[in-house]
Amino acid sequence: MNTEYVSKSRFKAKALELLRQVEATGEVVIVTDKGRPTVEVRRYKADKRSPLERLMGSVIELADPFEPVGDDDWLDTVVEIEEVHFMPLDVATAIESTRLPGEHFSP
Template identity: 60%
Template sequence: MTEHVSKSKFKAKALEYFRQVEASGEPIVITEHGKPTLEIRPYAETKRTPLEMLRGSVLRYDDPFEPVGVEDWEALK
């Protein structure tokens, strides 16, 4: 289970929490008034290029040059 820590408690013991994350590899969630705002987690270097990470993410590509009508905008519905 991910540990949750308030901002004020984190501020007082930040280095201690950094060392804990480094040692355990488990993330810590920083909260403000009980709501999650930040996550401290170990850095994980990716060996994939940005293009490789995006590959396969386009689900549908019909006609990119077709004009978009007002009825196609979900925000206006």
């Protein structure tokens, strides 16, 4: 499979032609900006597998999934929160904010 490199300005001028070329041949087009690759254009390939099917076989190591996690392991991932502010919200405001366009709320 060939890969074609084109500048942004050439892609802009020939976008439809390049897209048809990718669609017809499956060839990849790399769009560059000042000589550096920035965008890759390739034919769309639908993946009809479910998310679980896509993940199947992706686990490299599963030593002991039911082993308790130690306190030291959690301490590395804890993010401290200095202060949290909550704003009171009355029920009418909450209901009004969830209404659909054209709906009216009367308490």
